[in-house]
Amino acid sequence: MSESISSNHSTDVLIVGAGIIGLAHAAEAVSRGLSVRIIDRDSRAVGASIRNFGHCCVTAQSGELLDLATAAREGWLRHSKLAGFFSVESGGLAVARNLQEVAVLEELAARRGADQVKLVNADAVRQQLSGKGDGAIMAGALLRDDIRVDPREAVAKLAAWLAKQPRVWFQWRTSYLGTDDDGAQLSTIRTSRGSFRASRVIVCVGHDLDYVYPELSEAFEVNRCALQMALVRPPASLRIGPAILTGTSMLRYPAFAETAAADELKKELAARNPELLAIDANLMLTQRPDGTLIIGDSHYTETTVDPFLSEQTQDTLLGAAAHLLGTGNFQVIQRWQGVYASSPQQNFLIKDIQSNVTAVSVTSGIGMTISFGLARKTFDQLENALVLSRTH
Ligand SMILES: Cc1cc2nc3c(=O)[nH]c(=O)nc-3n(C[C@H](O)[C@H](O)[C@H](O)COP(=O)(O)OP(=O)(O)OC[C@H]3O[C@@H](n4cnc5c(N)ncnc54)[C@H](O)[C@@H]3O)c2cc1C
Structure with a gap:
């Protein structure tokens, strides 16, 4: 239900930010029978949530993040049906091109079991890459629980579906200035x-937390992490089901990075692919339903990030992706910069900042992966307060 700005009736919950974190919280509020208003400063979501790979990277998480990601997986699949957006239980595929990467995957498979992490040989990896692939491919691991969505479609359709629900109101082009909470x-x-x-x-403004709550942002050392991305048109015959991860992904995601073999892998990549480590790359790709490939990404972190894209960084990423797939150069359709919140202290924060105000931000680049699970956690924590103060 969308409504004119003049509406002044109260709601159980007001959510600031219509990126995936705000929308997942709105969906959770709806499922708990709460009335909800969502405000966003833009006329539609254009932040991190539409600039990513659309990869719900479940298997590579560990500890609480794995629990949140597993809960989020169910939320994605359910809302994909409800809101009518593309999702696919394609899994992920981690490709190993040196002995150290093979060792990381073997260790993870031994820990998780072959159901969740299935080791496959080089031919099976090539088959997943449409029969081509880098000659150095040695093996791979199929990550059963990973799923994919098309981020641009999913976020827009989730907002549109929420807007049709009873007792849900959106106010776009409306900036949050603060809460008088006495x-x-x-x-x-x-x-x-x-x-x-x-x-x-519930304030879900992603990396712009410092604009609204600078002290909180500074207490958790939240900065902006900027990533370079590209959309390319691959040869028509290329069809890749799973999200593709590589050695650099194994240094980044906890389930890989916590293996004993990860230290040796870091040394190997520093010697063999210094150009990737120099841009703090996580070489990954996903294929959208129209066949185009999302390729990324590089990382650099600062409080305020430069808006300028580096052609050298793009060349490094696109060259590495073409090499991995065994294709020639790609036709680039779009390039963009994405920004997410990053904290060296924790992967996400759910923080009460006033008696009726909670800030939620994912501070580690896995907001799509844990979104719906995180929303459930926030509401579980708030449940008692909300039961006491329902307005209708
Ligand atoms: C290039 C890139 C690739 C990524 N890949 C993945 C991936 O494959 N898998 C994964 O799990 N995660 C990935 N991530 C991380 C993920 O995209 C983010 O963690 C997630 O999108 C954060 O969602 P959000 O809703 O907090 O932020 P955003 O999507 O940025 O939304 C915040 C919203 O708040 C609004 N807002 C801000 N300030 C105000 C205000 N004062 N008043 C009103 N509205 C306001 C903004 O307009 C915006 O719509 C990636 C991120 C990037 C940038």
Whole structure:
């Protein structure tokens, strides 16, 4: 249900930010029977949530992140049906091109079991890459629980579906300015288009946390991590089901990085592929339903990031991807920069900042992977407060 700005009735929950974290929280509120208003400063989501690979990288998480990712997986599949967006249980494929990468995958497979992490030989990897592939491919691991969505479609359709639900209201082009929260049951939320009233405010502004709550952002050393990405048109015959991860992904995601073999892998990649480590690459790719490939990514972290894309970084990533797939150069259709929140202290934060205001931000580049699971966790923590203060 969309509604005019003049609406001034109160809701159980007001969510700031209509990226995947805000939308997952809105969906969780709906499933708990709560009324919800979502505000976003833009006219549609254009942040990190539409700039990523659409890869729910479940298997490569560990500990609590794995639990959150597993819960999020179920949320993605359910909402894909409800909202009518593409999702595929294609799994992930980690490709090994040296002995150290093989050792990482063997260790993870031994830990998780062949159901979850299935080791495959070089021919099977090549088959998944449409029969081509780098001559150095030695083996791979199929990561059963990973899923893929098309981020641009999924986020737009999830918002559209939520807008049709009873007792859900969107206010686009509306900036959050703060909450007057004097301990009363209903808080007053100040925005660029007047004020709203709600029992609970959940602020999901991603990497822009410092614009609204600078002290919180500084306490958790939240910075911006900027990534370079490209969309390319591969040869028509190329069909790749799983999300593709490589050695650099094994240094980044915890389930790989926690293996004993990961240290040796880091040394090997430093010697063999210094150009990838120099741009802090996580060489990955996913194929969208129209056949185009999303290829990335590089990382650099700063409080304020440069808007300029480096052609050298793009060449390094695109060259490495073409080499991996055994194709010639790609036709590049789009290039962009994505930015996500990054903290050296923790992977995400759920922090009460006033008595009725909670800030939620994923600070480790896995917001798609844990989104719906994180929303459930936030509401589990808030449940008692919300039961006491439901407005309707
Ligand atoms: C290039 C790239 C690749 C990635 N790949 C993956 C991947 O494959 N898998 C994965 O799990 N994760 C991936 N991530 C991370 C993931 O995309 C993010 O963690 C996630 O999208 C963060 O979601 P969000 O809703 O917090 O942020 P955003 O999507 O940035 O949304 C924040 C929203 O808040 C709004 N907002 C901000 N300030 C205000 C305000 N004052 N008032 C009102 N509205 C406001 C913004 O307009 C925006 O719509 C990737 C990220 C990038 C950049």
